[in-house]
Amino acid sequence: MINYLQELQNSWSCPIKGLANTSSDWQNTPHWRLLKALNDNNYRGKDLMVLFRSVIQYEKINNSKLASLKIPKNLCTSILQEEYKLASLDVRQTSSANTCIRSFEWYPQWLPHANKESLESRLFIDENCHSKTECAGDPFLKFLNFQRYRSNAQREAVRSVLCAPPGQTLVLILPTGSGKSVCAFIPAILYPSVESELMGVTPIVVPTISLALDLAAKIENIVGHRVAYRPEERENALGIRMRCESGTQGPLIVSPEVFVGSLFSTLLKSAKNGHIRHVVVDEAHMILNWGDEFRPSFQQMSSARRKLLSQTKTPFVTVLMSATLTQYHLESLEKMFSENENLTIVHATRLRPEPIYWQAQAPTKKQRIDWILEAIHHLPRPLILYTTLKSSCIEWNNIIINNGFQRVSMIHGDITPREYQKQLQRWKENDVDIIIATSAFGLGVDKADVRVVIHAELPESLDRFYQDVGRGGRNGNPCLSLLIWTLDDWEIVDSLSAPTFIGGEKGRKRWNAMFNSKKVVDKAESIYCVSLNSAPELDMKSEQNRLWNLRTLLLMDRAEIINIEHPTKENTRNFANVRLSTLGHTQLKLWDERIVPFRNDLNQHYAKQKELLAKMLNFDMSCCISSLFEECYKSNRYQIPIVRACGGCFHCREKSQRPFCGKILPRRTPKITFSQKTVGKDLQKLLKTDKLGCVYYPSTIKGDKLLNAIQDLVLWLIDQGVKNIVSFENLEKRLWKTPYNDRSRLFFLHQDVPCDITKNQPTVFVLDQSPTTWWPKTWEIIQDSLPTTTILIIPINTQAPDHPNRYVYDVLPCPSIQLQSWEEEYLE
Structure with a gap:
């Protein structure tokens, strides 16, 4: 274990020496940060003074013997004597070479309860506020260099994304730091089948450049090419476009503006070719928080997604991720990003304990x-x-x-x-x-x-x-x-707390001006192209006018007066295609009926937010x-x-x-499990018309010979569409290693009978000679009602749990085959 104080004192004259230690625990100390500042000769004075204080406070809390810190005098020359008092420090010169600094507890009199508890007392303790929640992982995690899930909630979320049927919309609400990015990356890097080695295209829409670059840094080394689309990087942008069209891009990290604008025509081609299997939106709460006001592209994603869905061969899965969503967020996202009640929310909302x-x-x-x-x-x-x-x-x-x-x-x-x-x-x-x-x-x-x-x-x-x-x-x-x-801050809150949505009369005038500029796109379907540069008054033509028109259309879409049909490449910025949803769309009466209630709901949401903020400030x-x-x-x-x-x-x-x-407890709303996937023709042949099948192996086969034989069978079953593997420890270890070396074999490992989102996925139970807790439960399920296709791989002498003196093959009427016979018939 590193002695942080000793490491610091050994590095006074050469800070780079201490900085060379890359231990994460060391780099999380004020000692390391002080050396980082010392290594930068442009910084001295108060920056160092506060870091001196932090080191002393850290040592006082973690090493009560330390009363002061001796610092080389030359490091203190830029700090005036009277400045130390501003940081509750006392400084004395103990020798010609050293200065001794002591710190005092800071109890600000202006802060209620600061006399009861030091503000700094817990900030220097190496105390993790979370209990350990890690759980066993699935083998595909190794493609992201992980072996375990951070929590059951992360596992439920990842498995939900991978099990979701085409066209499903998933909302994932997971706490900060729970690994939501894995839910986006895993489906983006897996191959859809054994026959295909195309990753496809998974757009991952993020609100900020910093988040895009953070995510790109995590995944680019794994996929081997650039994943963050930035139009100003022309050569990289061209490469991304080409990979999108060929279906080899995999994860594609974009801003909302790029998703609905400059890259949309490429995404449309990719969708028509069947390459898009997932569309992911990270920090989905920003669709409303920013999209309601100054970045309308967030809400244009709704119409862009509908357009992509209309062109794709197989509907893709939509994934919306956030750490927190209010009911207003959820209601709006459901309306904007789901169809036919196909919304599932996987949630494990726990507040931050830190x-x-x-x-x-x-x-x-x-x-x-x-x-x-x-x-x-x-x-x-x-x-x-x-x-x-x-x-x-x-x-x-x-x-x-x-x-x-x-x-x-x-x-x-x-x-x-x-x-x-x-x-x-x-x-x-x-x-x-x-x-x-x-x-x-x-x-x-x-x-x-x-x-x-x-x-x-x-x-x-x-x-x-x-x-x-x-x-x-x-x-x-x-x-x-x-x-x-x-x-005075409340004036700021009042001006910013709710988006400025256009009123009914002004909105209707804008819509009338746009509708008067319309061109027919499809008269039978009531689809028209309107100009976003239309102005109700001559002096209103400007960029602000265009944005107000766009906000008006987005408001009308959410109020179900129109449906925005995402425009073609040629008119992305200045025109919009709209489908009329109702008659009377130009009449003030309809606007009052649809827009006013919508604005009222919105204002109630923001009024509640202000009320809660006021409660927090009430001592x-x-x-x-x-x-x-x-x-x-x-x-x-x-x-x-x-x-x-x-x-x-x-x-x-x-x-x-x-x-x-x-x-933290993962839950689903509604409490459903996704329908089972179909299985391959060879497995259907083995099962005939039954849901249950048995493969028996001689009880004399043990050790590596047994593992080798069963491993081949299990991998064959995976290729045939089996997703759940319930087995024994040695086989699980085998499945984590070399046999699983391609990205097309997707399966989940369980230590017990599946009861999560994967419950209705085809399952294989592999039993060896050792006792297991899940076998009696499995037998009960078999006797009752099987939820899905189920395969048993068991020793020939396995006894039925409810018939101790009889073997399974005597009491279980289902298609069966001997392991050797399977090898001869199905194993190439």
């Missing part, structure tokens, strides 16, 4: 600045400071830099993509300690060690607050959430903050319960309640 929540109301803006600067002088790094407005982001960047901090970066929506990537890379590589950002930052950025998230303004909703706080503690360790607000609240998050995300209609967790909040500190974390 954040420790603190909040304070500042009487003035100046007081808030003082309090946040005090916090920044004390709290450990990495640290994110969130603002709601871009102007506030810029202001805080200037304030923090002017106060002597230099390891600082800023990200907001108006910086260029190149600058965004530059600052994001600095953040990921720990070249900065503080990042100041608007709430868009961090979405999908998987930086594990963020210790502190500060909100310098009220976010527009409780949902937004929870999403922001979720950037911290992704490694499972405690993190701190600090919200400091003023009454007289009689409940844990987790109950507010539960109210935000639970859904009675979709039967989605919320498993509560809390790392600490005002209520829990008041009641001396310890941090708690509920157990």
Whole structure:
């Protein structure tokens, strides 16, 4: 085990020496971060001072013998004597070469309950807030270099995606850090059959460049080519287009704008050729959160998906993924992305146990600045400071830099993509300690060690607050959430809390102007092409006018006045094809009947979000903050319960309640299992018209000889369409190794009778001579009613559990074959 303090002291004169140690535990310490800062000669002063404090606090908590830290004097020359007090530090010179620094606990008087508990006390403890939830994996995970699932919830989600019938829509709600990306990658890299070695095309739509690059970095080495489509990289973009058309691309990571725009014609060709088997949308809550307002392409994905479905030979599976979805999100996604009640929700919604929540109301803006600067002088790094407005982001960047901090970066929506990537890379590589950002930052950025998230303004909703706080503690360790607000912040909340949807009369005028510009596409089907540049008044022709027209059409689509038919390549940007869904679409009465209730539902949703945010800020609240998050995300209609967790909040500190974390439990809504897959002709021949078949092997065959024989049989059954394997340990190990060396053999390993989403998939039970818990249960199922095609591979002398003196082959009337006979007839 590394002695972190000793490692630090050995590296004072040569920080690169300590940085060469790549242990993840070491790199998660303030000692390592201090060396990282020291290695950058451009940074000194307060950045180092706060890191000195973090090292001392870490050692005081984990090694109570340490009272102070001796630091080479030359490292302290850039820090003024009076500045140490700002970080609750005391400095003394102990020799001509060293300076001794002591730290004192920080109890900010302006923060309620800070006198009861130190804000830093849990931030330096190597304490994982989650209980271990790993479970046995399926062999196809090895293509992503995994052997186990992170949890039962991840296993249920992955298996649901792979078992879903054509045309199904799946919503996966899994906690942050549960491995949702595996649910997108596995179906994207597997081959559809033994005969085909084409991965096909799996579009994975993501909201931000950072998330696209993160996902691409995880999968490109596995598939061997570029997967993130960026139009500005012309050569790579051309290669991706060619692979999409030939069906060899596999995972394809795109933005919503690319999915509905520049790449859509290529995706249409791919769909017509039958290459698209899954379409995945990550961070699906953003379809509403951003699509309702400033990125309408998010909602255009609905019509683009319908168009692709109409052209494909076999309907693809749609997968929508998120860590949290409100009932408003779920209702909207169901309407936009599913048909004929084919929506299934796999959910395991557990709140984050890592954040420790603190909040304070500042009487003035100046007081808030003082309090946040005090916090920044004390709290450990990495640290994110969130603002709601871009102007506030810029202001805080200037304030923090002017106060002597230099390891600082800023990200907001108006910086260029190149600058965004530059600052994001600095953040990921720990070249900065503080990042100041608007709430868009961090979405999908998987930086594990963020210790502190500060909100310098009220976010527009409780949902937004929870999403922001979720950037911290992704490694499972405690993190701190600090919200400091003023009454003036409510003006910002009121202006941003609900999207600005167009009213009935103005919307109808826009629609009339667009409909007057129509060209007939298919009169029999009532499909018309309308111009998005049409304007109800002459002085309204602009890009904003085009966006308002697009928002109007999206609103009409969701209100079921029209259906947007995704346009062809030639008119993607300035025109839209629409199918009329009802008569009277130009009349104000219909608009009032359809649009007004829709707007009312939307306003109620955002009003609830504001109400919950206000409750959180009320220090007289009689409940844990987790109950507010539960109210935000639970859904009675979709039967989605919320498993509560809390790392600490005002209520829990008041009641001396310890941090708690509920157990994650996967569920499905509705509680169905997908219908069984068909099996191959040879297996049908063996079974005749029965669901059950037996393969008997001599009880004298044991060891490797038995494994070799059964292994060949099991692989043959997999090729014939069997998906579930219930067997003994040695055979499972064999199936994990060399025999499974292609991506077309998809199967699931079980330690017991399948009872999850795979229950109705064709199953083989392999029994050896050793006792097993699942055999009696299997026998009961066989005697009762088989849910699916079932094969038994058992020793010839296996006794029937309910007939101890009789063998299975005497009491089980079903097609059967001896192992040797199967080898002679079916094994080439």
